[in-house]
Amino acid sequence: EAQVTQNPRYLITVTGKKLTVTCSQNMNHEYMSWYRQDPGLGLRQIYYSMNVEVTDKGDVPEGYKVSRKEKRNFPLILESPSPNQTSLYFCASSLMRGQPQHFGDGTRLSIL
């Protein structure tokens, strides 16, 4: 089954404790992206990657890092999480840039 898998689905953690949210797709997609969803703000793009080793900033990249060492994986790294990063996060992928994206089911992060 074609899918985008995010882990964990839920996480409660504390300020400053580094965390990684993994994202994996099994569709051999080139384009991958991370979004956060906040009430009243919709989905905002954090980072995206057009292929292996090619990443770029979205609209809200501050406080986040990403890497794309393999085509299927695109982890989101919060080096020093802060409460304003409490949000619902989605990973997405598409066959190539400019195509509709497939989304994972989301990761709800709470940073205390």
Place this chain on the structure above:
Amino acid sequence: DQQVKQNSPSLSVQEGRISILNCDYTNSMFDYFLWYKKYPAEGPTFLISISSIKDKNEDGRFTVFLNKSAKHLSLHIVPSQPGDSAVYFCAASITSGTYKYIFGTGTRLKVLA
């Protein structure tokens, strides 16, 4: 600065009637527009898209209209069904550039049986 706006946070429609969801944008460089549907506890799913070279695209019960001069697009669902109840997001992109996607804030559609 919200480049993609969905000014109606919610909409209720009777089953069988038409649902019209609206989206406005400010950046005239956007040339690719998409609609996604989102159910609770799931990720958004792609519904329909339109390129700026067209003014209409149809897929079954779903039609998207694009008015470039007004910088406005709309999604029509006819006939509306209870299973269409969800949050709908419009999104825009500049395909020749950075391939960033800008999403609207979403409209919650409720189709009443």
